[in-house]
Amino acid sequence: MGLTLESVYLLLxxxxxxxxxxxxxxxxxxxxxxxxxxxVSFLPFTPKIELSKDLIFTVxxxxxIFEATLFIRWRELTRNLPVILVFATxxxxxxxxxxxxxxxxxxxxxxxxAALFGILIAATDPVSVIAAFREAGVHGRLRLLVEAESLFxxxxxxxxxxxxxxxxxxxxxxxxATLLNASWSVFGGLLIGALCAGIALLLTxxxxxxxxELALSTVVAYGSFLIAEDFHASGVLSTLTVGILVGNxxxxxxxxxxxxxxxxxxxxxxxxxxxxxxFFLIGVRExxxxxxxxxxxxxxxxxxxxxxxxxxxxxxxxxxxxxxLKIERNHQHILFWGGLRGALALALALGLPPDIEYREQIIxxxxxxxxxxxxxxxxxxxxxxxxxxEIRAEKVGTETGKQVDT
Numbered sequence: 269m270g271l272t273l274e275s276v277y278l279l280l281x282x283x284x285x286x287x288x289x290x291x292x293x294x295x296x297x298x299x300x301x302x303x304x305x306x307x308v309s310f311l312p313f314t315p316k317i318e319l320s321k322d323l324i325f326t327v328x329x330x331x332x333i334f335e336a337t338l339f340i341r342w343r344e345l346t347r348n349l350p351v352i353l354v355f356a357t358x359x360x361x362x363x364x365x366x367x368x369x370x371x372x373x374x375x376x377x378x379x380x381x382a383a384l385f386g387i388l389i390a391a392t393d394p395v396s397v398i399a400a401f402r403e404a405g406v407h408g409r410l411r412l413l414v415e416a417e418s419l420f421x422x423x424x425x426x427x428x429x430x431x432x433x434x435x436x437x438x439x440x441x442x443x444x445a446t447l448l449n450a451s452w453s454v455f456g457g458l459l460i461g462a463l464c465a466g467i468a469l470l471l472t473x474x475x476x477x478x479x480x481e482l483a484l485s486t487v488v489a490y491g492s493f494l495i496a497e498d499f500h501a502s503g504v505l506s507t508l509t510v511g512i513l514v515g516n517x518x519x520x521x522x523x524x525x526x527x528x529x530x531x532x533x534x535x536x537x538x539x540x541x542x543x544x545x546x547f548f549l550i551g552v553r554e555x556x557x558x559x560x561x562x563x564x565x566x567x568x569x570x571x572x573x574x575x576x577x578x579x580x581x582x583x584x585x586x587x588x589x590x591x592x593l594k595i596e597r598n599h600q601h602i603l604f605w606g607g608l609r610g611a612l613a614l615a616l617a618l619g620l621p622p623d624i625e626y627r628e629q630i631i632x633x634x635x636x637x638x639x640x641x642x643x644x645x646x647x648x649x650x651x652x653x654x655x656x657x658e659i660r661a662e663k664v665g666t667e668t669g670k671q672v673d674t
Contacts, residue, residue: 283544298547305551319549321619328542334489335535337511356420359580364390370572380436381626391425392418393610423504427453456501461509464492469518478527546611557635566636577607598656608641
């Protein structure tokens with residue numbers, strides 16, 4: 269069943285209660301939502317919404333990506349772009365390769381199944397990462413690196429996943445064709461996003477009506493994603509491009525003062541709603557996934573994914589150790605442990621064709637790794653940040669990005 273007004277109202281009410289309770293008991297809001305989803309799943313009035321790839325990709329992911337990129341500053345992004353791109357490309361490949369090998373030799377999977385799992389679980393999820401770091405009150409270069417890396421390697425993993433699916437499905441696509449498709453997915457996404465942003469900014473400059481400005485931002489946030497996907501390009505990269513361009517060249521210049529504040533508050537609220545739905549439904553699905561029956565495979569998956577993340581962070585950080593882009597050791601630890609998995613991995617896993625070998629095992633392992641990310645990494649992230657001196661006081665907040673000192 270899809271989203272209905274009744275289910276959205278109920279989810280919003282639950283999310284509000286969870287936000288209040290999470291703030292009181294000092295746990296991450298996202299963890300509280302997953303727990304609420306697990307509890308409510310056993311009650312008769314559980315919202316009948318199926319967590320699916322289409323729901324995540326076409327409804328919930330665009331506003332989250334757009335809102336996150338609105339606040340990424342162009343100068344800081346371009347200054348750190350070499351680091352971000354290395355982590356988002358080479359890092360994803362390293363992580364996927366090590367994870368795949370581990371699932372073959374330790375879990376006994378086929379190389380095809382292991383490769384699919386490796387690439388879909390390699391990318392850190394922007395939904396989980398951005399929510400966790402905003403709740404913890406992280407700012408500065410560390411937050412930029414973590415958020416931007418998660419956004420960019422999100423797109424890389426999605427492109428890689430499509431390529432691996434083509435091989436595993438036996439579609440007979442050559443390596444050259446695969447590389448061409450991947451290249452178009454990346455550059456096509458960037459191009460479509462830039463064109464959509466340009467059109468939106470041009471139209472915005474002709475009005476000072478904040479409602480029209482908001483309507484245009486909504487159209488371009490969703491439209492850029494859907495248009496790119498229709499042309500087999502990366503919707504994630506397209507919306508990411510739009511968000512960066514609108515945030516850096518639209519909000520400061522093309523938008524009216526009232527429209528600027530209105531749009532930032534609106535998209536903050538949209539991100540709150542999307543995050544609430546995603547993490548609540550993850551909890552509902554986790555409760556019905558029978559993870560205990562596959563505890564050995566999940567344990568292996570968690571171990572190899574963690575090792576893969578370490579290999580993607582520590583060795584690659586050495587590449588910049590003698591440059592102005594040097595990454596502090598404490599920041600490396602946080603980048604490693606902050607590599608949370610979430611909605612993106614589940615969307616890709618749930619979108620696997622029915623005839624894929626080991627499909628159910630891949631989905632179960634993905635849910636197991638996501639559960640580890642939410643409950644273990646999510647609950648220990650703030651203590652780690654405090655121990656490493658990145659935050660001075662305990663902060664509890666919501667995904668909206670506002671923290672409350674306690």
